[in-house]
Structures are given as C-alpha cells and as structure tokens.
Amino acid sequence: MSSPEWNNPVVKWVDDRLPVFSLMHHSTAGYPTPRNLSYWWNFGSLALTVLIVMVVTGIFLVMSYTPHVDMAFDSVERIMRDVNYGWLIRYIHMNGASMFFIVVYIHIFRGLYYGSYKGPREILWILGVVILLLMMGTAFMGYVLPWGQMSLWGATVITNLFSAFPIVGDFIVTLLWGGFSVDNPTLNRFFSLHYLLPFVLFAVVGLHLWALHAVKSNNPLGVEMKQPEDSIPFHPYFTIKDLFGMGLFFMFFLFFVFWAPNFFGEPDNYIPANPMVTPPHIVPEWYFLPFYAILRAITFDIFIIPAKLGGVLAMFASIILLMVLPWLDRSKVKSCKFRPVYKWFFWILFLDCIFLGYLGKKPAEGSYIIMAQLATLYYFAHFLVILPLMSKIEKVVDLPESISAAVLKKSEDA
Amino acid sequence: MRKLFIAAVAALTLSASAAQAAGGAYVPELKDVNWSFEGFFGQYDQKQLRRGFQIYNEVCSACHSLRLVAYRNLSALGFTEDEIKEIAAEKSIRLPHGDAGALLNDDGEFFTREAKPSDKFVSPFPNDAAAIDANGALPPDLSLVAKSRLGGPEYLYSFLMGYMDEVPEEVAHQKGFILNEDKSFNIYFPGYYTSMPPQMMDELVEYEDGTEATAVQHAEDIVAFLNWAAEPELDERKSLGLKVMLFLLVLTAMLYALKRKIWADVKH
Amino acid sequence: MADTATNVENKTEDGESRRDFLLLATSAVGAAGVAGAIWPFVDSMNPAADVLALSTTEVDISQIEEGQSVTVVWRGKPVFVRHRNAEEIEQAAKDDSASMVDVQKDADRVQKPEWLILIGVCTHLGCVPLGQKPGDPRGDFGGWFCPCHGSHYDTSGRIRKGPAPLNLAVPPYEFLDDEHVKIG
Numbered sequence: 001m002s003s004p005e006w007n008n009p010v011v012k013w014v015d016d017r018l019p020v021f022s023l024m025h026h027s028t029a030g031y032p033t034p035r036n037l038s039y040w041w042n043f044g045s046l047a048l049t050v051l052i053v054m055v056v057t058g059i060f061l062v063m064s065y066t067p068h069v070d071m072a073f074d075s076v077e078r079i080m081r082d083v084n085y086g087w088l089i090r091y092i093h094m095n096g097a098s099m100f101f102i103v104v105y106i107h108i109f110r111g112l113y114y115g116s117y118k119g120p121r122e123i124l125w126i127l128g129v130v131i132l133l134l135m136m137g138t139a140f141m142g143y144v145l146p147w148g149q150m151s152l153w154g155a156t157v158i159t160n161l162f163s164a165f166p167i168v169g170d171f172i173v174t175l176l177w178g179g180f181s182v183d184n185p186t187l188n189r190f191f192s193l194h195y196l197l198p199f200v201l202f203a204v205v206g207l208h209l210w211a212l213h214a215v216k217s218n219n220p221l222g223v224e225m226k227q228p229e230d231s232i233p234f235h236p237y238f239t240i241k242d243l244f245g246m247g248l249f250f251m252f253f254l255f256f257v258f259w260a261p262n263f264f265g266e267p268d269n270y271i272p273a274n275p276m277v278t279p280p281h282i283v284p285e286w287y288f289l290p291f292y293a294i295l296r297a298i299t300f301d302i303f304i305i306p307a308k309l310g311g312v313l314a315m316f317a318s319i320i321l322l323m324v325l326p327w328l329d330r331s332k333v334k335s336c337k338f339r340p341v342y343k344w345f346f347w348i349l350f351l352d353c354i355f356l357g358y359l360g361k362k363p364a365e366g367s368y369i370i371m372a373q374l375a376t377l378y379y380f381a382h383f384l385v386i387l388p389l390m391s392k393i394e395k396v397v398d399l400p401e402s403i404s405a406a407v408l409k410k411s412e413d414a
Numbered sequence: 415m416r417k418l419f420i421a422a423v424a425a426l427t428l429s430a431s432a433a434q435a436a437g438g439a440y441v442p443e444l445k446d447v448n449w450s451f452e453g454f455f456g457q458y459d460q461k462q463l464r465r466g467f468q469i470y471n472e473v474c475s476a477c478h479s480l481r482l483v484a485y486r487n488l489s490a491l492g493f494t495e496d497e498i499k500e501i502a503a504e505k506s507i508r509l510p511h512g513d514a515g516a517l518l519n520d521d522g523e524f525f526t527r528e529a530k531p532s533d534k535f536v537s538p539f540p541n542d543a544a545a546i547d548a549n550g551a552l553p554p555d556l557s558l559v560a561k562s563r564l565g566g567p568e569y570l571y572s573f574l575m576g577y578m579d580e581v582p583e584e585v586a587h588q589k590g591f592i593l594n595e596d597k598s599f600n601i602y603f604p605g606y607y608t609s610m611p612p613q614m615m616d617e618l619v620e621y622e623d624g625t626e627a628t629a630v631q632h633a634e635d636i637v638a639f640l641n642w643a644a645e646p647e648l649d650e651r652k653s654l655g656l657k658v659m660l661f662l663l664v665l666t667a668m669l670y671a672l673k674r675k676i677w678a679d680v681k682h
Numbered sequence: 683m684a685d686t687a688t689n690v691e692n693k694t695e696d697g698e699s700r701r702d703f704l705l706l707a708t709s710a711v712g713a714a715g716v717a718g719a720i721w722p723f724v725d726s727m728n729p730a731a732d733v734l735a736l737s738t739t740e741v742d743i744s745q746i747e748e749g750q751s752v753t754v755v756w757r758g759k760p761v762f763v764r765h766r767n768a769e770e771i772e773q774a775a776k777d778d779s780a781s782m783v784d785v786q787k788d789a790d791r792v793q794k795p796e797w798l799i800l801i802g803v804c805t806h807l808g809c810v811p812l813g814q815k816p817g818d819p820r821g822d823f824g825g826w827f828c829p830c831h832g833s834h835y836d837t838s839g840r841i842r843k844g845p846a847p848l849n850l851a852v853p854p855y856e857f858l859d860d861e862h863v864k865i866g
Binding site for chain 1 (some may be wrong): 454482487557558561562563564566604644646647651652654655656658659662663665666669670672673676677680681682
C-alpha cells in the first residue's frame with residue numbers, strides 16, 4: 001500500500017525525514033484487516049494494554065519500593081498505607097499480572113483453535129511463545145519482590161529446579177542466588193531483572209506486531225484475504241471494536257482491584273519472609289499451576305533421567321513444544337470450524353489444561369499424582385501424536401471460497 | 415463424543431474431591447459473621463472499630479504488636495488530634511542512646527521518650543526473643559493477620575470463639591492426635607493447640623460507648639478492628655470503585671453505540 | 683475495500699452527523715477518564731502520609747545561651763534558631779530604615795525579638811549560609827554569609843548584599859511555652 005500524500009506542510013516535512021505519519025497510516029487506516037474477525041481477536045490489543053498498565057504502575061511502585069530483605073516487606077506496606085493512592089497502584093499491578101495471563105492464555109487458545117500458528121504465521125507464533133516465556137520470568141521475579149513467605153519459598157522452590165541438571169545444576173543455582181540460599185543478593189538481582197524484562201517484552205511485542213503486519217491477521221474462517229472485499233481498514237473499524245472491548249475488560253479487571261484485590265493471591269504472602277519456617281502449602285500463582293502439575297507428575301525415572309530432572313524437563317518441554325507446533329500440525333485447514341474431529345480434541349486439550357491447573361493446586365499425593373500423570377500424558381500426546389495423526393486422517397469440511405463470499409452468504413441466510 | 419468426555423471429566427473431578435476429603439485433618443466450617451464491611455457497598459462501622467481498638471489497647475496489646483499501624487491512623491476511627499496524642503503518650507519508645515551518646519542513663523535503664531502520633535504502635539516486647547520468653551511462643555504481629563490467614567476475618571472470629579474444654583470425637587479419633595495439657599485446644603487452629611489461652615469472655619472490657627460487653631460482641635469488634643488494621647483503605651477503595659465502575663459503564667455503553675454506528679453498513 | 687468506500691458514500695447526511703456527535707461525546711468522556719486515571723499516579727509522588735506526619739519539629743530552646751545559634755532539621759531542611767543578644771536586636775531594628783532589596787521590618791520577622799527563627803537556605807540557589815558556629819564568617823552585616831555566591835544577610839536574616847533576591851524565609855512556628863518552639 002502506498003503512502004498517502006500529506007497536505008499539511010509540517011506533517012509532510014516531518015514525514016519525508018522520519019515517516020512516522022506514514023507508519024501510523026499503514027498500521028491504522030491503511031492496514032487491511034479481515035472483515036470477519038470475532039471478539040476473540042480483541043485479546044491481542046488487550047494484552048498490549050495490560051503490558052502498558054503494568055509498566056506504568058510498576059514504574060510508580062518503584063518510586064516507593066526498597067529492594068532489601070530487611071525493608072522490602074515494610075516498604076510495600078508503606079505503599080499500601082501511606083503513599084497517596086499507593087494501595088490502588090499496587091493492587092492494579094498485583095491483579096494486572098493475573099489479568100495479563102488471563103488475556104494471553106485466551107489469545108493463545110484462540111490461536112490454537114483457529115490455526116493461527118500455521119504458515120505463513122510461524123514466526124509470529126514463535127515470537128508469541130517467546131513473549132509467554134518472558135512474561136513467566138517477569139511474573140515470577142515480581143512475585144518475589146514483596147518478600148513475604150510465598151515470595152521467599154516460591155523463589156526457593158523454583159530456583160532449586162535448576163539443581164536438577166547434572167554437573168552444572170548446583171553452579172547455576174548458586175549463580176542465581178548470589179549466595180547459598182535465596183537472600184538479599186537474590187532479591188536485588190530479581191528486582192533488577194523484573195524492571196528490565198518488561199522492556200525486552202516491549203521489544204519482542206514490537207517484533208510480534210511487525211510480523212503480524214507482514215502476514216496480516218488470521219480470521220475465524222482460516223481462509224487468507226484474497227481480494228479487496230475480504231478486508232476492511234483497521235481504523236476505524238477495529239480501533240473502535242478494540243476500545244469497546246477494553247471498556248468491558250477494564251470493568252472486569254477493576255472489579256477485582258476494588259472488591260476482591262487478594263482473590264488471586266495467597267494469604268501467606270502477607271507474612272514477612274522467614275527463612276526458618278516453610279508454609280505448609282506452597283503453591284505458585286494460578287497461572288503457573290498447569291506447569292507446576294506437569295513438574296510434579298514425573299515421579300519416576302525415565303531411563304537414565306532421574307525423576308527430578310524429568311519433571312523439570314517435562315515442564316520446560318510443555319512450553320517449548322508450542323514453538324514447533326506449526327510443524328506438528330500439517331493439516332492444510334487452519335480453522336477448527338472446518339475440522340469436525342480435531343475440534344473435539346482441541347476442547348479436550350483445553351479442559352486438560354484447566355484440570356492440570358486444578359491438580360497443581362492440590363497436594364502431590366495419592367490419586368492426584370496419577371491424575372496429573374494422565375493429564376500430562378494427554379497434554380504431550382495431543383501435540384506429538386493426535387495432531388500429526390489428525391493431519392493425515394481427518395476429513396475436513398469444504399472451505400468457503402473467500403471471506404467475503406462467506407460473509408455475504410451468512411447475511412443472506414440471516 | 416461430547417457426553418463421553420463430560421462423563422470422564424465428572425468422574426475425574428469426583429475422584430479428586432474424594433481424595434481431598436481423605437487427606438485433610440478435621441476442621442469445621444468457619445463461623446459466618448455479617449460484617450458491616452462486606453459486599454459491594456459495605457463500609458467499616460466507626461463505632462465498632464473504636465470498640466475494637468479499646469479491646470486491642472486494653473487486652474491484646476499486652477502480648478501482640480501492631481507494628482504497621484501508626485497512632486496517627488486512629489484519626490480514621492474518629493479520634494481527635496489531642497486524643498491521639500494522649501493515646502500515644504501512654505507508651506514510651508526506647509531510644510538507641512541519650513543526648514550525650516551513652517546507652518543507659520544513670521539508673522542503668524534505657525533512655526526513652528513518649529510516643530508521638532507519627533510513631534507506629536509501640537510493640538509490647540523489645541524483640542522476638544523477649545516475646546517468646548514471656549509467652550512460650552511468639553505472639554504474631556496483628557497488623558496483617560486479617561489478610562494473612564485463610565478465611566480472613568471469618569477465620570479470626572472462628573478462632574477467637576473456637577476454644578473448647580473437651581476435645582470433640584472427630585478430632586480425638588484422628589491418627590496422630592496427642593492431648594496437650596499445657597496449651598489450649600482450639601478447633602479452628604491448625605494443629606489444634608495454641609499457646610494463647612481463650613480471651614473472649616463477657617465483660618472483657620467495659621465499653622466506653624455503653625455497648626453490652628458480651629463475648630460475641632467483643633470477638634466481632636476486635637476482628638473488625640483487626641480487619642481495619644490490615645485494610646485501612648477499604649472504605650476509600652470501595653467508594654472510589656463505585657465511581658470508577660459507573661464511569662466505565664457510561665463510557666463502554668458509548669463505545670458500544672459508536673461501534674454499532676461505525677459498523678452499521680459493513681456486513682461481517 | 684472498494685466495497686467499504688461505496689458504503690461510506692451511501693451514508694445519509696443525518697446518519698453522518700449523529701455519528702460525529704457520538705464520536706465527539708465519547709472522545710470527551712474518554713479523555714476525562716484518562717485525565718482522572720492520571721491523577722492517582724501524580725498524587726502518589728506527593729509527600730506520603732508518614733512524611734506529612736513528620737512535618738512539624740519541636741525544639742527545646744532552654745539550653746540555647748544568648749548569642750548562640752542552633753541548627754535543627756525541619757522537613758529535611760536546616761532551620762536556624764538564634765538567641766539574639768541586645769546588640770543584635772538593636773542593630774536589626776536600626777537597619778529597618780537602611781536600603782535593601784526585600785524591604786521588611788525586623789518586627790515582622792520575629793515573634794519574640796530575642797528569638798530569630800529562619801529557614802537556613804540561601805534564597806539565591808539553595809546553599810546553606812555560614813554564621814551558625816562561633817568561628818564562621820557572618821558577612822558584612824553580622825548575620826549570615828553564603829559562601830556559594832557571596833550573599834550577605836543581616837542580624838534579622840535580611841539580604842543586604844550579593845545576588846540573593848529575598849530575605850531568609852521565616853518558617854511557621856509557635857511558642858508552646860517559654861522553653862519549647864514547634865516549627866511547622
């Protein structure tokens with residue numbers, strides 16, 4: 001699409017030297033978007049919105065936070081009690097982490113359902129998985145900063161995961177800690193990285209958007225845009241749709257901030273960290289629970305891999321696996337709308353993930369372990385067995401000729 | 415197909431809850447209290463907070479610190495500046511040293527000064543070791559106790575009212591349960607035995623506002639006060655929340671109308 | 683996109699203007715919301731409640747001999763408390779008629795003539811003037827001297843020579859009794 005001619009001489013002067021106006025035009029009024037996007041496509045811009053909210057609230061929290069084991073807890077309480085609107089900013093930040101994961105998980109499952117990871121969007125998808133990994137790291141380190149009991153013990157358990165690796169394990173753990181246990185040096189480096197990573201996130205989100213603008217959005221039909229009638233410009237159609245979605249989303253978000261601010265949190269984190277006493281139930285934040293369940297499901301040695309290492313590898317593999325997803329699913333059809341059999345397996349996977357999350361919250365004993373093992377088995381089987389198999393044997397429904405053809409047919413039927 | 419996996423999920427969920435019931439120790443359901451600060455519009459009852467403060471000040475503060483709350487915060491309970499000054503001045507703060515730098519005064523005691531409104535509540539013991547020494551166990555700081563216990567104010571109320579003279583059968587028959595005559599049995603306390611003897615009895619304090627001094631009243635009042643100590647922002651939080659929600663409702667409705675207008679002629 | 687272009691052309695005048703009004707109204711409400719959302723962040727940078735609670739300082743003045751000065755900290759700034767002797771009081775009153783940049787009577791700057799209480803920050807560029815300790819230079823007018831750019835203050839803390847534009851400021855204070863002053 002060619003750049004528009006700018007009438008305003010100042011705009012033209014700037015644009016000739018730094019084409020910001022052309023860039024804005026290309027990503028708004030000049031950006032063709034499939035006309036049939038559903039509300040599930042709102043969650044990308046929502047994720048960016050939450051990222052911005054997190055960075056802004058975070059920057060203001062840092063103005064009153066002290067990263068030191070003796071003062072961190074009290075400095076957070078000072079924010080809650082003495083800093084003007086400190087409670088609001090802190091609760092937005094705290095609940096914002098959960099909101100970020102809710103939005104991003106929906107965004108991911110939407111991509112899974114509509115086959116948004118398939119060509120030509122492989123790099124777009126892989127960048128998304130990188131974003132997820134960065135988010136997880138950032139969230140984990142942020143949770144350590146208030147220095148409550150869950151901060152300390154969560155950090156202890158998660159950093160100890162690395163000790164599972166043979167030979168280099170202990171070296172890595174000591175390096176992460178900067179000492180012989182999770183202590184002040186650990187808190188300081190986590191603070192530093194927690195401040196850094198969101199900006200790395202911004203950069204990767206930029207790449208994610210760049211890739212998106214190169215390959216354009218997928219859509220509920222999974223049929224690429226072929227002709228002008230298939231698309232409408234992003235602005236004003238999707239700017240207003242995204243803004244409306246944001247209104248709804250902020251009502252959901254702020255409901256928790258104002259009426260149930262500790263709904264997603266653990267009470268134990270309001271007890272100052274005590275290296276001598278471990279809380280009876282250590283649970284990670286809800287967004288890590290499915291992965292935590294996979295970690296704990298491996299209670300047996302796999303050939304020469306000891307159980308502890310096996311659990312860690314399985315957990316990391318469950319995320320890394322997503323990166324090769326475009327090459328595991330060889331089906332030509334993107335959208336589950338036209339995949340009558342695979343559609344059901346998608347929903348089973350979805351429930352499997354929820355179930356894994358439920359199990360991650362439960363103590364690892366008795367029947368819970370067996371259930372977690374079965375759920376983990378399904379998780380991996382879905383990607384490594386069912387998907388490749390489906391691509392071969394599934395009979396797909398005929399695809400519509402084009403987006404506009406389907407849209408017109410739908411409105412005629414109505 | 416759908417029926418099949420709904421059945422499978424149901425079966426898994428059922429077996430999961432069965433497993434849970436088998437694992438845990440016996441804990442009755444928490445007692446439910448209708449707090450004034452519950453729900454969408456719920457706010458603190460200032461009179462109740464004052465009664466609760468009176469109980470903390472006259473009873474709890476003998477052992478429990480409240481280190482994150484400052485005397486100046488009592489203005490939220492309706493105390494005037496002079497009253498707060500008086501309340502603070504009853505306590506003294508140990509100074510690191512005197513004016514001349516000496517650690518102890520001529521009588522061999524620590525230098526002290528009266529507490530001021532800007533000071534945090536003075537703790538009953540100089541450090542944890544002294545507190546354990548005097549009480550047999552560490553009496554927890556109460557500033558965040560309403561937030562740091564599962565069940566929050568309901569748990570605290572249940573705990574305060576959960577002391578029993580006789581160990582109930584459900585507990586006595588549990589594997590590994592051992593009677594402990596030195597401590598107090600409390601059905602809601604994790605592990606059942608607490609070093610704190612029961613406190614909530616009629617006439618524990620004589621209320622300044624003339625409210626009848628029953629054990630139940632005391633328990634409700636002190637828990638309300640402790641909830642305030644943990645969440646002093648609650649009143650402001652909810653009232654601001656209502657305004658923000660109302661605003662968002664209007665804005666979102668307008669955005670929706672605009673969306674309808676802009677999309678009116680586009681088939682999608 | 684040809685399709686949408688024709689759609690736009692087909693719009694009636696009426697529909698167009700109603701949409702414009704809605705767009706304007708929604709933008710206005712949205713802008714108000716953004717402005718409202720910014721305030722908590724700005725306000726969070728204002729002094730917090732615990733800082734405000736420390737905004738007064740009580741000084742015991744019973745130990746300050748005539749002719750002596752002490753410096754106390756109030757709101758993070760030095761405050762000069764000088765117990766003036768008769769000579770200094772007389773000099774300050776006499777200088778009321780002298781020419782100066784920031785004209786003020788000595789009587790307007792003190793509550794009790796023997797006690798001069800000033801914020802010890804030079805009104806030029808914020809240095810702390812000398813003159814509190816016995817050996818310090820006190821400038822040409824016997825008050826304070828700012829070493830940074832050479833401002834001279836008199837025995838009432840008024841600027842008499844040098845680049846400073848204003849007299850040393852008098853903080854709000856009150857005598858609680860004969861021995862205690864509350865600053866702030």
